[in-house]
Amino acid sequence: MGFADPRGVPLTARDSGSIAAFEEALGQILAFAGDPVGALDRLIEEDPSCVQAHLAKAAIYAWSLHPSFVGRAREALAAAEAAGPALDHERRQAAAVKAWLAGRYDEACRQFDAILAEEPRHLTALFFAHQADFFAGRTEALELRPRRTLEALPEDLPGRGFVLGMWAFGLEETARFGEAEEAGRAAVAAAPRDVWAIHAVGHVLEETGRSEEGILWYGEREEDWAGNSYFAVHNAWHLALYHLDREEEGAVLSIYERFLAPGRRSILLNLCDAAALLWRLHLAGLPAGPRWQTLADAFAAKYRPGCHVFDDVHAMLAFVGADRRTEAARLMADLAGIAEGDDERARQLRRAGLPICRAIAAFGQGDWRSTVDLLSGLGEDRRLMTGSHAQRDILELTLI
Numbered sequence: 179m180g181f182a183d184p185r186g187v188p189l190t191a192r193d194s195g196s197i198a199a200f201e202e203a204l205g206q207i208l209a210f211a212g213d214p215v216g217a218l219d220r221l222i223e224e225d226p227s228c229v230q231a232h233l234a235k236a237a238i239y240a241w242s243l244h245p246s247f248v249g250r251a252r253e254a255l256a257a258a259e260a261a262g263p264a265l266d267h268e269r270r271q272a273a274a275v276k277a278w279l280a281g282r283y284d285e286a287c288r289q290f291d292a293i294l295a296e297e298p299r300h301l302t303a304l305f306f307a308h309q310a311d312f313f314a315g316r317t318e319a320l321e322l323r324p325r326r327t328l329e330a331l332p333e334d335l336p337g338r339g340f341v342l343g344m345w346a347f348g349l350e351e352t353a354r355f356g357e358a359e360e361a362g363r364a365a366v367a368a369a370p371r372d373v374w375a376i377h378a379v380g381h382v383l384e385e386t387g388r389s390e391e392g393i394l395w396y397g398e399r400e401e402d403w404a405g406n407s408y409f410a411v412h413n414a415w416h417l418a419l420y421h422l423d424r425e426e427e428g429a430v431l432s433i434y435e436r437f438l439a440p441g442r443r444s445i446l447l448n449l450c451d452a453a454a455l456l457w458r459l460h461l462a463g464l465p466a467g468p469r470w471q472t473l474a475d476a477f478a479a480k481y482r483p484g485c486h487v488f489d490d491v492h493a494m495l496a497f498v499g500a501d502r503r504t505e506a507a508r509l510m511a512d513l514a515g516i517a518e519g520d521d522e523r524a525r526q527l528r529r530a531g532l533p534i535c536r537a538i539a540a541f542g543q544g545d546w547r548s549t550v551d552l553l554s555g556l557g558e559d560r561r562l563m564t565g566s567h568a569q570r571d572i573l574e575l576t577l578i
Contacts, residue, residue: 181193181194181196181197182197183197183200183201183204184201184335184336184337185299185300185301185331185335185336185337186299187267187297187299187300187301188265188267189228189229189230189265189268190227190228190229190230190261190262190263190264190265190268191225191227191228191230192225192227192228193225195224195225196221196224196225196228196231199217199220199221199224199225200218200221200228200230200231200234201336202217203217203218203221203231203234204234204301204302204337205337207234207238207302207305208301208305208337208340208372208374209340209369209371209372209373209407210373210374210407210408210409211371211373211405211406211407211408212406214234214238215235215238218231218232218234218235219235222235222257226257226261227261227262228261229258229261229262229264229265229268230268230271230302232254232255232257232258232261233254233255233258233268233271233272233275233302234302235254236251236252236254236255236258236272236275237251237271237274237275237302237306239251239254240275240278240279241278241306241309241310241313242445242446242447243313243446243447243485243486243488243489244445244446244447244480244485245446245480245481245482245485246480247445248279248485251275251279252279255272255275255276258272259272266296267293267296267297267300267303270289270290270292270293271289271293271302271303271306273285273289274286274287274289274290274293274306274307274310277289278310280521281519281521281522281523281524282521282522283310283313283314283521283522283523283526284314284522286310286314287307287310287311287314287316287319290303290306290307290310290323291307293307294307294323294326294327298326298327298329298330298331299327299330299331299335301327301337301340301341304323304324304327304341304344305340305344307319307323308320308323308324308344308347308348311323312564312565312566313486313488313564313565314522314564315526315561315562315563315564317351317352317561318352319348320344320347320348320351320352321345321348321349321351321352321354322348323344323348324341324342324344324345324348325345325348327341328341328342328345338368339365339368339369339372339375340365340369340372340374340375342361342362342364342365342368342375343361343362343365343366343369343372343374343375343378344374345361346358346359346361346362346365346375346378346379347362347374347375347377347378347381349361349378350362350378350381350382350385351381351566351567353385355382355385355386358378358379358381358382359379359382359383361378362375362376362378362379362382363379365378366379366399370399370402371402371403371405371407373402373403373407373409373410373413374409376395376396376399376402376403376413377403377409377412377413377416379395380392380395380396380413380416380417381416381566381567381568383395383420384416384419384420384568385567385568387423389419389420389421389423389424390420390424392416392417392419392420393417393420393421396413396416396417396420397417404437410437411437411438411444411447411448411451411452412447412448412451414433414436414437414438414451415437415438415451415454415455416568417433418430418433418434418438418455419455419458419568421433422455422458422459422462425462427459427464430455430459430464434452434455434456434469438451438452438455439452439469439472440452440472440473440475440476444476444480445480446480446481446485446489447489449473449476449477449480449481449492449496450488450489450492452473452476452496453473453477453492453493453495453496453499454492454495454569454572456469456470456473456495456496456499457495457499457572457576458572458575460499461575461576461578466499470496470499470500470501471500473496473499473500474496474497474499474500474502474505476496477492477493477496477497478505481493483509483512483513483516484512484513484516484523484527486523486564487523487526487527487530487531487562487563487564488563488564488565488569490509490513490527490531490535491531491534491535491538491563493509494506494509494510494534494535494538494539495538495572497509498538498539498541498542499542501542503542503543506539506542507539509535510532510535510536510539513527513531513532513535514532517531517532525562526562526563526564529559529562530556530559530560530561530562530563531562531563533552533553533555533556534552534553534556534563534573536548536552537549537552537553537576538576540552541576549576549577550577553573553576553577554577556573560573
């Protein structure tokens with residue numbers, strides 16, 4: 179049966195209670211907070227016909243970039259298909275997740291294009307399209323999609339502040355720093371626990387060299403970003419960068435131990451943040467001690483080659499940082515095989531992942547000429563490492 183969410187987007191559900199329950203779960207998704215999968219599971223138990231609940235669960239797993247979650251994403255997709263009749267935009271969401279899991283990133287983004295052209299107020303589709311654009315290296319879309327939704331979304335409708343936070347991040351990534359900061363601060367004023375918006379302003383402060391302001395920005399809002407948020411590790415990474423800019427090694431290591439050090443519940447993106455920070459410490463001539471070995475152990479346990487190029491690059495950082503040449507060589511061989519494919523995952527590897535990983539391996543062996551040649555030769559393909567400008571800065575830092 180068809181109902182509509184508070185923004186007028188039709189959803190397949192049993193009754194209005196299911197719509198309310200999904201809206202609660204969506205709020206957690208948008209805020210990177212709470213336990214959205216648990217909320218979706220409870221909704222699915224009450225209303226298995228709520229296709230959107232199955233699809234949101236599949237998307238959470240798919241865009242986590244965590245190898246062991248791929249199977250869970252596919253199970254949620256199968257449950258969505260078994261739930262009964264679906265609306266056109268719901269079928270397109272399923273197609274987007276399937277395409278992403280198959281390494282067809284462009285096709286996933288095209289499916290989101292079609293959904294948002296028809297339903298620009300579809301915040302679930304927008305959120306996951308934003309993540310897809312980010313991990314597909316589609317920088318311009320990071321700004322364009324949220325802007326179009328803002329244009330279609332009256333100011334009094336729920337969720338608009340989160341869209342403003344997404345737009346702020348897109349503005350920052352397209353180097354419109356003044357507009358990005360203004361939008362990000364407005365988003366945080368509207369929703370103080372919008373950790374994506376907090377992070378968007380944090381990016382601006384990093385990119386414009388305002389590390390002292392960045393420390394204050396995060397310090398004044400620690401309760402909002404460091405609490406019950408599964409984005410806390412990445413925001414802590416940004417805070418650590420400000421301290422690193424100020425050569426405050428003790429503060430950097432304290433943040434690492436509190437937030438980034440690998441634990442049982444760390445997902446792969448958390449490990450990537452840890453590797454990126456330890457590599458920066460290494461480049462600055464600051465010893466990380468046994469942390470490299472602990473991190474390499476965590477990658478060895480949780481990482482699988484070819485899940486995504488962003489993971490691949492950071493796994494190489496961890497293995498080289500820990501001087502695990504056997505694991506690094508095995509990873510290079512595995513990636514070379516995966517790069518022979520014909521999907522976007524393979525294309526990213528060929529054009530960016532393999533040269534970057536070879537450069538990191540060469541750096542670890544003291545082969546500076548090869549490191550410089552490989553990284554300097556990337557040109558515009560460096561964006562295919564994906565991640566943000568701040569995350570890709572590690573390439574330039576390695577060259578210095």
